[in-house]
Amino acid sequence: MDLKGKVALVTGGNGGLGQRICHALAREGVHLAVMYAQSREQAEAVAQDIAARHQVNAVAFQCDITDAAAVQALIGAVTARFGSLDILVNDAAFNKAIPFPDLDNLTEDVWEKIMAVNLTGPMRLIKAVAPVMKAQGAGRIVNISSVAGLGPSGSSIAYAVSKAGLIHLTKCMAVALAPQTLVNCVAPGLLEGTRATANLRAEQIANASTLALLKKPADKDDCADMVVTMCRTETMTGQTIVIDAGRVFH
Template identity: 50%
Template sequence: MDISGKVAVVTGATGGLGWDICRSLAREGVKLCMVYGTSVDKAEAQQQELAAAGCDAIAVQADIGNQQGIDVMLKAAEDAFGGIDILVLDAAYNESIPFRDLDALDADKWSHIIDFNLTAPYLAVRAAVPYLQKRGGGRIVTVSSVGGNLPASSSIAYSVSKAGLQHLSRCLAVALAPDILVNDVAPGLMAGTRMTGKLTEEHFNRSKDSSALKKTVDRDDVAAAVVMFAKTDSITGQSLVIDSGRCFK
């Protein structure tokens, strides 16, 4: 599918991967609603960079961990561009908590991670569906993690939230077919992201060395997969693992 002129909402847009996704979509001629939480200066600079390159883009500050923030981002895209065709859910939250330290993963931390990484994406999709349907359908791409495939990540809660996000995407693919296609990208360890920045050096090196390629994942590969899912006419309900050969099914 040609996505030139389509409108994409991208959450987590100022993060390392989110920014790569925005630039990759911009190269396809997509109009962008770049959603961010707190990085005002960074978001404005990135929006100006895209505008200078000829991309029609807006930067929207919204707390997409709650319904009010979700409504803000969707209305901003509607007001600026007249609709939404593509929703990319890249925003996430993690903390580095060793699996064995169950005491450190208390109820509040568990709830916050699960709510932000799993419940909020569901609420975002639920709210976005009428916007997508008004344009005749669309594409939804979630960004999970290889931690959803393996019992190994920054915390048990993070792994569980990402496993849930992958299955949520499959369930939504069934619920929203045939007009809205839903897929997931599950990256492995990436350098230069906020998620990776919260890992200990030991965890980072252990994850990198446990992959077949002994290196971090190229963020451009992940962004390209998001673009592929945004363009597809025949793939839905899939989760694509991109992890330098760490998880083999």
């Protein structure tokens, strides 16, 4: 798909990886809806920076993706503002570091919040944009999962299961939305300088680089570039690409 002039909604667009994704798409001439949950001033600053640097339209939109009505309102607001919606990037996520053996602290409240943001939220967003993309005759959806979804690792059992679910949701939605809309997934390893990483224990951060073949964290720009590739592709759907400096092979 030719990306110039297209419109993308990036959830968590004000986050460490989300900002990189927004800038990578904007460099291709994509207009950006930068979705945030709480940090309005930061998101508006990100949108202004994108517009100034890349000469595209960029607007910040607030949404609680755990609220079904708010998600529907968001899609309506984005399409009303830009006139179309061609790309959805599900980057918003929540985690809380709980060691796997510590089942007492893996409460139902924690489980439900992680699932609501990391799995049910993307499902809601995909369902909301599906009719828009079908009517337009084309669309691209990219989910941001994690290597934690490919094996029993990560900040908590709930986080790992939510990201595994997102990988399988990618496959199922690729089937459901074909042939107009292509759905793919990026599964990063440890990314430095993100809010998700800030919630990890120090030993988890250290081990991620030590155990990687390349002896360093995953690169946010590599992940953002892969998102662009998945938006541009015409013949890849239902796929998950791992970017983790050489830890997980699938």
